[in-house]
Amino acid sequence: MSRIDAARVRVPKAAGHGAGTWIKERVEAIALIPLSLWAFWAAAHLAGAGYQAMVEWLRQPLNAVLLALFVLISVDHMRLGLRVVVEDYIHRPGNKAALLLLNLFVCGLIGALALFAILKVALSGPANTLFGA
């Protein structure tokens, strides 16, 4: 075994998926660039609109799908981001584990509630509004 090989053995390594989370966070970030620009555009369009206008907007399949994508990708991006913040600043093992669990559960709950609400509104309209039929 050469000295370099020996050094490689000694260096602690991630178990084969060390870069995975890092890459995932970047892929989500890239997806969120157009989605968040769309969300700002939609927010400017929807601000101050009443209940009926909002519901009609969300019953458009494109709006519902884009909003669901935006919410789900955002929630996972949030989870990864806040996980790094917790890992950087909270060092007491019990607190750290509790906050990481809380982060996971809150992000999961936000995602599930938002997705449920989007689907409920989007699918509650008259059947003929689906897919413009």
Next chain:
Amino acid sequence: MSRPGLAKGLEDDIRSMATPETARPAADPTNEPRDDQTGRFRAPHPRPLSPHLQVWRWHVTMAASILHRMSGIGLYIGAILVTAWLLSLAAGPEAYERFAAFGGSWLGLLLWFAFSAAGFYHLASGLRHLVWDTGRSLDVPSANAWAWGTIVFAAVATVAFWALLFAQGRISL
């Protein structure tokens, strides 16, 4: 043949070249770089630690980095606000009216405003990070330019966004 006088002299010379322990300025126990201030770096030998926040002067890339995290945490709260909006919409007209009344109040508008500012900032700052991830713009002048650009973009975009909403009469105080 031993010449103790000479050997003693040499020894003294060598000793005086190295700074004697007693001549060192008294170490400030709160700022001793080899002192493990956080209790997190228990190494067998004292090693240099990266400087802590309090020994850094403020510069724009540091502010941009802190703002990136702060805006990310702010967007977390914003996501709860958006979810509340969607749930009120799903719950029906009465629930929606209650949410809209809150959203249009001073506190609600302040929250939406902070949410939009955090969104514009995190968007631009995220782009800055993606550029860095390709290995570009890592030199100091480029990093400073990106940091200023990010902050200026967020401020301009947020003001323009809300000016548009007020100008179109969608929002009023």
